[in-house]
Structures are given as structure tokens and as C-alpha cells.
Amino acid sequence: MDDQEVKLLGVWGSCPSKRVEIALKLKGISYEFVAQDLSNKSPELLEYNPVHKQVPVLLHNGKPICESLVILEYIDETWKSGPSILPEDPHARAVARFWARFIDEKCFPAILRIKRSQGEEEMEKAIEEATELLKTLESELEGKKFFGGDEIGLVDIAGNFVALWLGVMLELVGITLLTEEKFPRLCQWVDDYLNCSIIKETLPAREDLLDRFRAISRWLAKNNR
The missing domain is CATH 3.40.30.10 (Glutaredoxin)
Incomplete structure (x- = not known):
């Protein structure tokens, strides 16, 4: 066009x-x-x-x-140029939409609950919920490099949050959730995804994002006194 x-x-x-x-x-x-x-x-x-x-x-x-x-x-x-973001097969397209929404509607809110939880009991419950959701996501990667197969697709792009923002958000509250011991497939996917040239040049640097989130947290703490 x-x-x-x-x-x-x-x-x-x-x-x-x-x-x-x-x-x-x-x-x-x-x-x-x-x-x-x-x-x-x-x-x-x-x-x-x-x-x-x-x-x-x-x-x-x-x-x-x-x-x-x-x-x-x-x-x-x-735009038909370049690689397809969604599969051609109608069933595969529906499955991709399902997992993209799973990330937005299940995983993202669960991580926010960890960050916003008050007290040890509430945080433990939020961590347990998020861990189970990530295990479900982990199982979808069995036998695949990316959620889209050999190439990046809709679910991988939607998974930006898991690849970068999840770790940054939880570091602010002193928690590491995504470890190779618990989530070997997801951790390998994160590594493969973040090392793709287009992803690397597009996403913000982790430290820059962390500094930005820290500044926002300080501002919120100051103005919510």
C-alpha cells in the first residue's frame, strides 16, 4: 500500500x-x-x-x-507484507486470540495484585495465584520456541508484559517470580524473544524501565500522603 x-x-x-x-x-x-x-x-x-x-x-x-x-x-x-501475526487456520487463530486474552485478562491483573497487596497473607495468596497462571502459560510452550511456533506471532507480542514488564514490576516489591527452576520454558522463551532484533530495538532497556517505574512509585508515594 x-x-x-x-x-x-x-x-x-x-x-x-x-x-x-x-x-x-x-x-x-x-x-x-x-x-x-x-x-x-x-x-x-x-x-x-x-x-x-x-x-x-x-x-x-x-x-x-x-x-x-x-x-x-x-x-x-x-498489510499482507511481512510475516503473518495470526495463523491462517481459523482454529489456530482462535487459539492465539484465547492466549493473548489470557495474558491480558488473567496474568496482568494477577501480577498487579501482587504489587498492590497489603500484608504478608494477601501477598502470598496473590503470588500463588500468579504462579498457577504462569504454569498454565508455561504448558502452552511445550515443544515450541515461540507461542506462534517457530516465528513470533500474536501471543508472543501480547506476551511483552511477561517478557519484560513482569520482572520489572515485581522487582519494585522485592519479588522474583519467573525463575528457570520453576518456569524453564517461559525463561527460555523470554531469552529467545528479547534477543530477536526487532524486539531488542523496540522495547525499552530494562534498567531504563525500572528507573521510570521507581520514579513513578516515588511520585505516587509523595502525592498520596
């Missing part, structure tokens, strides 16, 4: 924003990244995502698409 205007309203340290950037780069699509400040939301963001008022928002020839998993499917359906 020639003469296509593609803009991405996003945030540097946002896992959902990075999902979209990875998909665009995998497909070889040129785009303009328009950085957003979620503490002072731009008129453009409020106009193009009036329901959730959040990033990412993809603008394709001025038409907005919201929600990262929806955007990933849109990119795959619209």
Missing part, C-alpha cells in the same frame, strides 16, 4: 504501545510515533479514543483504531 499515513499515539514505557510498534516493524510499515503524556492527555488522544482515553491509538489515513490486541489484528489484516 503506497501513500498510507500511519501514526501511533503511544507512550515510551507502555507495554500495549510497544506491542503495536513491534507489529508495525515486523510488517515493514513506516509510521510516525506521537508521544503522549497520560497525566496531561492531548486533545488528539481524547478525540480519537474518547471511550478509554488511553494509548495506544493507531491512526491509519486519519481513521483511529484503539486497543492493542484489536490494532494487532487490524495491522495483520490490512
Whole structure:
């Protein structure tokens, strides 16, 4: 497709924003990244995502698409260049959608509960819940390099959170959940995924992300006194 205007309203340290950037780069699509400040939301963001008022928002020839998993499917359906993000087989596509939503709707909230838990008993319960969910995710990698098989696909891109943000978020509360002893397949997947050239050039450096999260935590602590 020639003469296509593609803009991405996003945030540097946002896992959902990075999902979209990875998909665009995998497909070889040129785009303009328009950085957003979620503490002072731009008129453009409020106009193009009036329901959730959040990033990412993809603008394709001025038409907005919201929600990262929806955007990933849109990119795959619209641009046929580059590798497919979803499988061609309808059943395999449905399975990929299931696991992508499992990460968003189950794993992500469980990790947040660890970070936000109050007291030892509440934290232990949250850790146990998250561990069981990650075991379920681990089992899906049996016999595969990536969730998409030999190549990165929808679930791998959705798994950005597990690959990078999970460890950073839990380090802030002094917890290491993803270990090679407990999760050998997931740890190998993280290593393979983060060492892919497009992933490496797109995701923020771990230390930079950790510094950013620490700064946010300090700000929240100061302003919630």
C-alpha cells in the first residue's frame, strides 16, 4: 500500500504501545510515533479514543483504531507484507486470540495484585495465584520456541508484559517470580524473544524501565500522603 499515513499515539514505557510498534516493524510499515503524556492527555488522544482515553491509538489515513490486541489484528489484516501475526487456520487463530486474552485478562491483573497487596497473607495468596497462571502459560510452550511456533506471532507480542514488564514490576516489591527452576520454558522463551532484533530495538532497556517505574512509585508515594 503506497501513500498510507500511519501514526501511533503511544507512550515510551507502555507495554500495549510497544506491542503495536513491534507489529508495525515486523510488517515493514513506516509510521510516525506521537508521544503522549497520560497525566496531561492531548486533545488528539481524547478525540480519537474518547471511550478509554488511553494509548495506544493507531491512526491509519486519519481513521483511529484503539486497543492493542484489536490494532494487532487490524495491522495483520490490512498489510499482507511481512510475516503473518495470526495463523491462517481459523482454529489456530482462535487459539492465539484465547492466549493473548489470557495474558491480558488473567496474568496482568494477577501480577498487579501482587504489587498492590497489603500484608504478608494477601501477598502470598496473590503470588500463588500468579504462579498457577504462569504454569498454565508455561504448558502452552511445550515443544515450541515461540507461542506462534517457530516465528513470533500474536501471543508472543501480547506476551511483552511477561517478557519484560513482569520482572520489572515485581522487582519494585522485592519479588522474583519467573525463575528457570520453576518456569524453564517461559525463561527460555523470554531469552529467545528479547534477543530477536526487532524486539531488542523496540522495547525499552530494562534498567531504563525500572528507573521510570521507581520514579513513578516515588511520585505516587509523595502525592498520596
